[in-house]
Amino acid sequence: MNQNKVAEVKNLIRNYGPRGFQTKVLKGIDLTVYQNDFIAIMGPSGSGKTTLLNILSTIDRPSQGTVMLGEQDIAGLSNKELSRLRRDKIGFIFQDYNLLDTMTLQDNIALPLSLNGVSGGECVRKAQELASMFGLSEHLKKYPWQLSGGQKQRGAACRALITDPEIIFADEPTGALDSRSGRELLECLKRVNERGQATILMVTHDPFCASWARDVYVLSDGLIRCRISAGAQRREFYDRIIEVQTSMGGDFS
Amino acid sequence: MRMTGLAFMNFRNSFKNCLSLVASLAFTIVIFLNFQNLIYSDALIQLGEKNKRNMDTVIQVISIVLVCFMFFFIWYSTNVFLTRRKKEIGIYIFMGLTNQRIGKMYMIETALIGLSALGFGIFFGIVTTGLFQMILLSLSELAVEISFRPVFTPVLVTALAYLAIYVIFVIKGYVDIVRSSVLSMLTGARQNEYVRQSRALLFLRALAGVAVLASGFYLAVKKGGPEVLENAVGAVVLVILGVYLLFGGLLPLVFQWVAGNKRFLYRRERCLWVNNMIFRMKKNYRTWAMVCVLVLCSVTALATGFAARMRYENMEKFEKVYTFQLLSDQSDLDERARKLIEESTQIAYSSFLPITTLSESQIRTTTRYTGYALTSYSALRELAREAHLDFDLTEPGAQEYIKVSNVILFSLYTDVTAETAEIEGKVFRQTQRTQAPYLGYLQQRHITLFVLGDQEYEKMRSIGKQLYIYNYSIADPNAFVSAREALGELVAQTDDYYVGRVSVDPLSDGERNWVKVLYSLCVFMFMVFILASASIMFMKLYNDSFEERERYLIMEKMGFDAGALGRSIGKELAVAYALPLLVMGVASYFSVHALQMVMSADLGMIHLVSVLVVVTVFLVCYGLSVMVYRRNAGV
Numbered sequence: 001m002n003q004n005k006v007a008e009v010k011n012l013i014r015n016y017g018p019r020g021f022q023t024k025v026l027k028g029i030d031l032t033v034y035q036n037d038f039i040a041i042m043g044p045s046g047s048g049k050t051t052l053l054n055i056l057s058t059i060d061r062p063s064q065g066t067v068m069l070g071e072q073d074i075a076g077l078s079n080k081e082l083s084r085l086r087r088d089k090i091g092f093i094f095q096d097y098n099l100l101d102t103m104t105l106q107d108n109i110a111l112p113l114s115l116n117g118v119s120g121g122e123c124v125r126k127a128q129e130l131a132s133m134f135g136l137s138e139h140l141k142k143y144p145w146q147l148s149g150g151q152k153q154r155g156a157a158c159r160a161l162i163t164d165p166e167i168i169f170a171d172e173p174t175g176a177l178d179s180r181s182g183r184e185l186l187e188c189l190k191r192v193n194e195r196g197q198a199t200i201l202m203v204t205h206d207p208f209c210a211s212w213a214r215d216v217y218v219l220s221d222g223l224i225r226c227r228i229s230a231g232a233q234r235r236e237f238y239d240r241i242i243e244v245q246t247s248m249g250g251d252f253s
Numbered sequence: 254m255r256m257t258g259l260a261f262m263n264f265r266n267s268f269k270n271c272l273s274l275v276a277s278l279a280f281t282i283v284i285f286l287n288f289q290n291l292i293y294s295d296a297l298i299q300l301g302e303k304n305k306r307n308m309d310t311v312i313q314v315i316s317i318v319l320v321c322f323m324f325f326f327i328w329y330s331t332n333v334f335l336t337r338r339k340k341e342i343g344i345y346i347f348m349g350l351t352n353q354r355i356g357k358m359y360m361i362e363t364a365l366i367g368l369s370a371l372g373f374g375i376f377f378g379i380v381t382t383g384l385f386q387m388i389l390l391s392l393s394e395l396a397v398e399i400s401f402r403p404v405f406t407p408v409l410v411t412a413l414a415y416l417a418i419y420v421i422f423v424i425k426g427y428v429d430i431v432r433s434s435v436l437s438m439l440t441g442a443r444q445n446e447y448v449r450q451s452r453a454l455l456f457l458r459a460l461a462g463v464a465v466l467a468s469g470f471y472l473a474v475k476k477g478g479p480e481v482l483e484n485a486v487g488a489v490v491l492v493i494l495g496v497y498l499l500f501g502g503l504l505p506l507v508f509q510w511v512a513g514n515k516r517f518l519y520r521r522e523r524c525l526w527v528n529n530m531i532f533r534m535k536k537n538y539r540t541w542a543m544v545c546v547l548v549l550c551s552v553t554a555l556a557t558g559f560a561a562r563m564r565y566e567n568m569e570k571f572e573k574v575y576t577f578q579l580l581s582d583q584s585d586l587d588e589r590a591r592k593l594i595e596e597s598t599q600i601a602y603s604s605f606l607p608i609t610t611l612s613e614s615q616i617r618t619t620t621r622y623t624g625y626a627l628t629s630y631s632a633l634r635e636l637a638r639e640a641h642l643d644f645d646l647t648e649p650g651a652q653e654y655i656k657v658s659n660v661i662l663f664s665l666y667t668d669v670t671a672e673t674a675e676i677e678g679k680v681f682r683q684t685q686r687t688q689a690p691y692l693g694y695l696q697q698r699h700i701t702l703f704v705l706g707d708q709e710y711e712k713m714r715s716i717g718k719q720l721y722i723y724n725y726s727i728a729d730p731n732a733f734v735s736a737r738e739a740l741g742e743l744v745a746q747t748d749d750y751y752v753g754r755v756s757v758d759p760l761s762d763g764e765r766n767w768v769k770v771l772y773s774l775c776v777f778m779f780m781v782f783i784l785a786s787a788s789i790m791f792m793k794l795y796n797d798s799f800e801e802r803e804r805y806l807i808m809e810k811m812g813f814d815a816g817a818l819g820r821s822i823g824k825e826l827a828v829a830y831a832l833p834l835l836v837m838g839v840a841s842y843f844s845v846h847a848l849q850m851v852m853s854a855d856l857g858m859i860h861l862v863s864v865l866v867v868v869t870v871f872l873v874c875y876g877l878s879v880m881v882y883r884r885n886a887g888v
């Protein structure tokens with residue numbers, strides 16, 4: 001496949017703690033994300049998944065190594081430029097939804113677009129289109145506290161998608177959901193990805209969740225240990241992931 | 254016992270959070286105590302018996318206003334506190350505490366807060382009484398000795414008034430907690446206060462608000478007789494009620510409409526701040542209504558003070574138009590009087606007026622005056638010319654008259670043509686009235702003139718006694734005493750010869766010092782109300798800003814820079830400050846208009862100035878709030 005690179009990290013190292021007592025959380029990660037990828041990064045708790053995602057999404061900065069988003073090296077950018085980059089190129093799905101409780105679901109979904117100065121009519125049209133794709137059309141007028149976790153997370157996905165970002169980062173998107181809601185969300189994400197509308201990088205500790213992706217990278221001890229690619233069957237892919245997981249013997253839950 | 258301990262611990266831990274509550278409660282106590290102290294301290298006694306009596310009435314009125322103010326202020330601040338605490342102490346439900354016990358805990362906690370506020374308030378109140386009196390009296394340009402000795406009674410009165418009000422709201426809080434469901438106690442703060450009422454109901458409420466406001470305004474500007482006072486009280490009640498209804502109905506309605514109209518809503522930051530406002534709608538509109546009423550009070554207080562002062566100065570000037578006035582049954586005294594005065598000083602100007610005095614049985618008027626006299630139109634015109642006074646009256650026809658009366662502080666007859674006079678059984682209609690000082694002191698204290706057309710006067714002059722008034726104003730005020738002595742030889746009373754005299758020392762002070770105190774008290778009230786309303790706004794936004802922190806963190810993660818969020822905050826706060834000001838602007842026009850009628854003074858300038866002061870204070874407060882809000886919300 002010959003595609004555009006959306007994101008690329010080379011020899012990424014991240015340390016925490018004071019000088020001399022530092023712990024290496026990421027010990028040299030190389031990763032390239034191409035357009036229309038659906039990647040899951042899987043690893044046990046504390047393996048540095050969130051750290052990696054935060055660095056990729058410019059919320060955190062690397063200790064060493066380069067991070068490229070599109071053609072741009074983020075190392076030299078100011079906070080303001082970074083936040084513009086996030087606004088224009090990146091969509092987020094957080095584990096705890098992070099919808100604004102002051103507004104309805106529709107307003108939540110439309111907010112990023114409206115803040116970008118897009119006309120009201122266009123905002124409404126896109127929000128409704130995405131909502132129907134994620135099965136939320138009936139819930140648009142509700143406030144977050146009136147919605148179930150799954151509905152909230154699908155809403156958050158809509159919000160992430162509405163600005164047509166180059167890449168979507170999702171940190172444990174199903175972490176707070178029951179299995180059915182989780183599956184509904186992942187189905188939707190997969191559908192969007194297959195239609196060529198989104199590039200997704202997802203982080204999870206859950207092999208079931210990871211099995212919806214096209215490629216799974218296993219992260220352990222601060223390094224990417226292996227890459228598993230999906231076959232024709234999701235069931236079979238899931239079994240392979242489990243196999244790798246048990247062979248590595250990590251505590252993944 | 255254990256619960257008392259828990260409540261006490263809560264109180265101690267959350268003292269920082271309660272600080273704003275304690276401070277605002279103590280603030281009201283300090284203000285109230287200072288005013289009470291004025292009644293019982295001996296500073297005002299030195300102004301003389303009459304001044305003291307007038308002043309006490311004024312202070313009583315102000316005390317009533319302050320009690321109302323205290324009532325609303327305590328209501329507001331305890332309510333803010335209650336909603337915040339409800340969620341925190343709601344956690345105890347998981348520890349197996351019943352609503353009753355949680356409520357009891359809240360009561361103990363708020364009682365501690367109330368008592369510490371009382372302590373602080375009384376302490377700072379006593380400390381500031383001396384200062385307050387000093388500022389007040391120097392502002393009033395009065396030289397009075399001030400004792401710094403605290404008096405016990407005002408402290409007692411203040412404490413009792415405060416505690417009585419406070420206890421009501423502590424109990425209200427308890428009842429509120431006992432009645433609320435477990436769920437609402439835990440999630441209360443997360444759900445919004447969006448006023449979910451049907452449009453029709455909101456519309457009706459807004460409509461009722463407009464109607465009530467309109468009738469309030471109507472009462473305020475309606476001309477009439479003595480019922481004006483009742484009208485004014487009614488107007489105040491109606492305006493307050495109307496403002497609440499209007500804010501409670503119209504604002505949710507408008508904001509609901511905006512939130513529903515997505516094409517309009519999705520314009521840059523608008524989506525953000527409009528939703529934020531809706532989220533706290535109930536709290537918002539209550540606060541705005543209260544601030545609006547307070548600011549209205551403050552503007553009105555200032556206008557009252559200035560009007561009183563202006564009137565006072567007018568009265569002073571009025572009585573000093575002439576230095577000497579002779580009242581006699583002789584028509585040829587002028588030359589002799591002139592000679593006697595000119596032994597000491599030049600005469601600046603003089604005038605003369607023949608009148609016909611009436612006894613009280615000969616004339617019946619709508620209101621009673623002191624001393625009735627008739628005079629003719631052209632005689633009065635001649636007097637005005639001699640004394641260099643304005644004269645723009647038109648000659649009354651048959652059965653008509655012009656009333657020339659004194660200046661009083663408040664006049665309840667705002668309708669000129671509502672009065673009639675019945676002279677010797679004949680009814681006369683009032684066409685005009687004037688308070689020009691044609692007869693100076695005599696007019697202010699002793700004589701009300703009924704000016705008839707020349708022909709009518711010729712017919713009527715025989716019914717009473719003919720008297721002549723000679724007026725003189727001296728050029729050198731220092732020659733007053735010697736001129737007065739010289740004139741003394743004219744004054745006499747025999748069976749067929751009568752000369753009475755009035756002398757007004759041009760350099761003396763009047764007996765109306767209390768008006769000066771009234772003026773400075775009004776200025777103080779103005780500042781108290783502005784301070785209170787500004788601090789209520791500020792306090793509310795300060796509390797809100799902490800709730801925003803989480804939201805702005807999310808927004809920042811999503812990549813919305815501080816600029817957009819800052820703009821959103823700026824707009825939200827601007828609307829919050831502008832709305833009460835806007836309604837106040839309209840309402841104050843009417844209240845000042847009403848004052849203008851009662852005191853017949855031109856208050857346009859003062860109105861403008863006081864509104865400008867309020868706007869300036871609010872602008873400063875707005876800038877401060879935006880800064881603090883951004884800091885607290887982490888933008």
Ligand SMILES: Nc1ncnc2c1ncn2[C@@H]1O[C@H](COP(=O)(O)OP(=O)(O)O)[C@@H](O)[C@H]1O
Pocket residue numbers: 016017025043044045046047048049050051052
């Ligand atoms: N700000 C930080 N300071 C110090 N240590 C951190 C910080 N953030 C994460 N860590 C450490 O880095 C490791 C990886 O964390 P994280 O990326 O959150 O793991 P996970 O894979 O569960 O998302 C953990 O051991 C955590 O303690």
Ligand SMILES: [Mg+2]
Pocket residue numbers: 049050172
């Ligand atoms: Mg994590």
